[in-house]
Amino acid sequence: MPPYPPRAYRNPEFLNSPDARPIRILSEYMEPRSRLARLGINDTIVFFGSARFKDRKTAEAIAAEATTPEAKEQAQTLLRGADYYEDARELSHRLTNWADENRDAGHHFVVCTGGGPGIMEAANRGAQEAGGQSIGFNISLPFEQKANPYISPELSFEFHYFFMRKLWFAYLGKALVVFPGGFGTLDELMEVLTLVQTNKLRKQMLILIYGPEYWKKVLNLEALVDLGTISPADLDLFQYASTVDEAYGKLTTWLQDRYLKG
Numbered sequence: 001m002p003p004y005p006p007r008a009y010r011n012p013e014f015l016n017s018p019d020a021r022p023i024r025i026l027s028e029y030m031e032p033r034s035r036l037a038r039l040g041i042n043d044t045i046v047f048f049g050s051a052r053f054k055d056r057k058t059a060e061a062i063a064a065e066a067t068t069p070e071a072k073e074q075a076q077t078l079l080r081g082a083d084y085y086e087d088a089r090e091l092s093h094r095l096t097n098w099a100d101e102n103r104d105a106g107h108h109f110v111v112c113t114g115g116g117p118g119i120m121e122a123a124n125r126g127a128q129e130a131g132g133q134s135i136g137f138n139i140s141l142p143f144e145q146k147a148n149p150y151i152s153p154e155l156s157f158e159f160h161y162f163f164m165r166k167l168w169f170a171y172l173g174k175a176l177v178v179f180p181g182g183f184g185t186l187d188e189l190m191e192v193l194t195l196v197q198t199n200k201l202r203k204q205m206l207i208l209i210y211g212p213e214y215w216k217k218v219l220n221l222e223a224l225v226d227l228g229t230i231s232p233a234d235l236d237l238f239q240y241a242s243t244v245d246e247a248y249g250k251l252t253t254w255l256q257d258r259y260l261k262g
Helices: 018-038 056-065 069-101 121-128 163-173 183-197 211-218 221-226 230-239 244-259
Strands: 044-047 109-113 133-140 156-159 174-177 206-209 237-240
Touching: 018 156, 018 163, 044 069, 044 121, 044 163, 044 183, 044 244, 056 069, 069 109, 069 121, 069 206, 069 244, 109 121, 109 174, 109 206, 121 133, 133 163, 156 206, 163 174, 174 183, 174 244, 183 206, 183 230, 206 244, 211 237, 221 230, 237 244
Parallel strands: 044 109, 044 174, 109 133, 133 156, 174 206, 206 237
Antiparallel strands: none
């Protein structure tokens, strides 16, 4: 009797083929949806930022070993990045404590990141150090990205498709904190700004840009108003914060007013 092909849903060759791409895409929507619902996760505070920043201890160790002018210059860059890493770590720690103290029947805010190193690691680390859960929406990449060890194991996800990963950032997010970063951070920031500007989000979301000294050097959004490509009101879609205290105050006040007062 000749061997018959396996059932389609048990056929790895088919499931990994181009024809089954819609099934794989749907899986990256349905499996996170099922798991997050089972764990009662409905509200997130999302952290974006560079994957290249190191914690202060690591950056200082690298700086101490730098001997050449080029190495010393690179070490100074790492030390500047470490300031942002430690700020993200502290902010996440404080927000996790606040969320645990202010949870109600309808909302419990959980820190969420892209799951990798740098600012993502810092935010997951701060939440863990506060004794709270945190989410990591990781993405499979050939370099730079692997899941950091501070994500709550039950809330660690790995995506193949960037657009499905970004859907999950936006779907549950009630606030977004954007630390300095590169192309990926810019992509994520602009995606959410576009969704808010075009009223594609059926909820209120605070977009908080951390480190105006960095971002105003990288982005001249006021020029878009001058050139007529956005309206002046579009500059009100986001806010800036320069310190952990300022960011914490703006985030908690905003979330309290919109989501925790009935």
